[in-house]
Every structure is written in C-alpha cells, then in structure tokens.
Amino acid sequence: MSDIKLGITLYCFTQEYCRGEMTLEDCIRKAKEIGAEGYEIVATQMVPSYPYVSDAFLGEIKAMSSYYDIAPICYSANMDRGLRGDRNLTEDEMLQRAINDVKSANKMGCTVIRQQYLLSPAAMARLAPYAEAYNVKVGIEIHNPETPYTPIMREYYETFQKTGSKYLGFVPDFGLFATKPNKPAWDAALAAGVPVEILETARDMRYANATEEETMAKITEMGATGPAFDAAQGMFNFLQFKRDCKEELKGLQEIMPYCFHMHGKFHYLSEDLVEASIPYEEIMPVIKASDYNGFIVSEYEDHNSGQAVEMTRRHLAMMKKVLRG
Numbered sequence: 001m002s003d004i005k006l007g008i009t010l011y012c013f014t015q016e017y018c019r020g021e022m023t024l025e026d027c028i029r030k031a032k033e034i035g036a037e038g039y040e041i042v043a044t045q046m047v048p049s050y051p052y053v054s055d056a057f058l059g060e061i062k063a064m065s066s067y068y069d070i071a072p073i074c075y076s077a078n079m080d081r082g083l084r085g086d087r088n089l090t091e092d093e094m095l096q097r098a099i100n101d102v103k104s105a106n107k108m109g110c111t112v113i114r115q116q117y118l119l120s121p122a123a124m125a126r127l128a129p130y131a132e133a134y135n136v137k138v139g140i141e142i143h144n145p146e147t148p149y150t151p152i153m154r155e156y157y158e159t160f161q162k163t164g165s166k167y168l169g170f171v172p173d174f175g176l177f178a179t180k181p182n183k184p185a186w187d188a189a190l191a192a193g194v195p196v197e198i199l200e201t202a203r204d205m206r207y208a209n210a211t212e213e214e215t216m217a218k219i220t221e222m223g224a225t226g227p228a229f230d231a232a233q234g235m236f237n238f239l240q241f242k243r244d245c246k247e248e249l250k251g252l253q254e255i256m257p258y259c260f261h262m263h264g265k266f267h268y269l270s271e272d273l274v275e276a277s278i279p280y281e282e283i284m285p286v287i288k289a290s291d292y293n294g295f296i297v298s299e300y301e302d303h304n305s306g307q308a309v310e311m312t313r314r315h316l317a318m319m320k321k322v323l324r325g
C-alpha cells in the first residue's frame with residue numbers, strides 16, 4: 001500500500017522570488033500556509049553559496065523551517081557539464097560535484113536529491129556508496145520528452161538493477177504524461193488573434209506524429225504569424241504530448257520500485273481542480289496501487305501568470321482530493 005505525502009517545490013514561486021516579491025522565508029511560509037507537508041529547494045536558485053551550503057545559510061533555513069514547522073525534504077541539484085568555458089567537465093569531475101551535492105543535502109537534512117541526467121549511469125553507480133553513507137537517495141529526473149522507455153532512462157534502469165542499491169532511482173516528472181497542449185500558451189495565442197483552426201491543425205499534426213518542420217510548413221500555408229509559431233513550437237519543445245499516455249504509464253508501473261520522489265508538474269488548474277494537459281486521473285491510480293512511500297511535490301510551470309500561489313494551492317487541493325478518493 002502506498003504512503004503518499006504532499007509537498008511543493010519552491011520553484012513554483014520562481015518569478016515572485018526572482019523579482020524580489022517573495023523572500024525565501026515568504027516561500028517557505030506560503031508553502032506551509034497552502035497545505036504542503038514538506039518542500040523541495042532548487043539549490044542553484046535559492047542557495048547563495050551553491051554548490052556549497054554555508055553555515056550561515058544552514059542556520060537561516062533551519063530557523064525558518066522550525067518556525068513554520070515545515071522541513072526541506074529534497075535538494076534539487078544542478079549538473080552543469082558546460083561549467084568551464086574551455087571544455088566539458090569529465091565524468092570524474094561531474095561525479096565529484098554529485099558527491100558534494102550529497103553532502104550538502106545531508107547537511108540540510110534532506111534525504112532525497114533530484115539529480116539531472118547529465119550525470120551518466122556509470123557515474124550514478126559510482127555515487128551509490130556515498131549516497132548510502134550519507135543516507136541521501138539520489139534520483140534521476142525523468143522529464144518531458146524523456147519517458148521510462150527512452151534509451152538513456154533504460155540504461156539508468158539497468159544500472160540501478162545491477163547495483164542493487166536502494167539509494168539510486170528516479171524522480172518522474174508528470175509532464176511526461178501530457179496528452180493535451182499547454183493551455184496558457186493556447187489561450188495566449190487566441191488572445192493574440194491566432195485563428196483556432198491553426199492551433200487545432202498544429203495539435204492534430206502533433207497527435208499524428210508529424211515533425212515540427214512539417215507542422216510549421218502547414219500552418220505557414222494557413223497564414224500563421226509569430227504568435228501561432230510560438231504556440232506550435234511549444235507543442236514540440238516546452239510541453240510535448242501524445243494522444244494517450246498508456247505506454248508511459250506502463251513504464252511508470254515498471255520503475256515504481258526505483259521511485260522515491262516525484263514532481264507533480266502542472267501548468268493550469270481550473271477552479272474545479274482539473275489540470276488542463278496532464279491526466280492526473282490516470283496517473284494517480286498507478287501510484288496509489290504501488291508500494292510508493294515518498295513525496296509528490298507540486299511543481300508549477302507558468303511563471304509569467306502571476307498566479308503561482310493560487311495555482312499551487314489548487315494543485316495541493318486537487319492532490320488531496322485524489323488521495324481521498
């Protein structure tokens with residue numbers, strides 16, 4: 001039986017934080033106020049001394065977390081292969097950075113790291129002893145357009161099986177299950193005067209597995225202008241989608257023993273708590289039927305809307321409703 005806990009990633013408040021409208025303390029307080037049980041911190045965004053955690057920052061984060069009674073549960077790390085200007089980092093150098101992230105997560109009291117797939121499967125295997133020593137599970141994010149069945153993710157899966165370590169696994173991002181276009185982008189295109197027929201054509205060509213080039217050529221024939229191209233390009237880049245997500249859900253079911261943290265991606269929730277592009281009603285039964293024991297953190301990604309707090313509140317409310325059902 002699953003034991004699902006609900007949190008948020010402070011990434012939800014990116015625009016508000018970067019503009020100075022919300023401080024780190026505001027973000028933590030708001031997470032608690034809207035119903036999160038824990039929070040994920042994107043280290044490069046909110047840890048000033050990243051890739052290290054200073055004692056001063058550690059004191060601040062512990063004080064705020066204690067005061068608002070909500071703790072950091074995931075340290076979202078960054079793997080930047082292009083950190084140097086003269087060459088890419090070697091696998092050994094990236095492994096060293098990952099080891100440092102494990103130590104930083106442990107220092108902050110986080111038991112999970114969201115790691116990125118630039119850290120190779122072989123390097124992940126070498127990281128396992130450090131993850132175990134510091135009691136920090138390291139999960140590779142499966143982010144749209146990757147799925148549990150894409151080649152690199154299969155390579156990770158096979159590596160995790162070979163190591164036998166319970167400290168290596170995946171962090172699925174629910175955007176990989178998208179079955180409809182991004183609603184905010186669609187609505188913005190309509191508001192800019194794009195005929196709905198052009199958007200529907202781009203959507204249907206995406207469903208039919210047409211290429212981006214073929215789709216652009218077709219809507220050009222239909223008289224598309226800049227806003228139409230922006231919306232269509234988003235269908236092949238920002239939020240890719242398929243007619244259904246049966247294959248992806250089958251893959252999720254297969255990798256569930258290696259999942260210990262998840263990103264509940266969302267872009268728009270209506271007042272009746274329905275996500276416009278991602279079929280939560282199909283995703284959640286798979287997770288609830290498993291032995292999953294971890295957090296699903298709400299991850300909002302429409303930062304220009306100015307509605308981050310309200311949308312994240314709605315997402316948490318939707319998740320609680322789903323878990324009760």
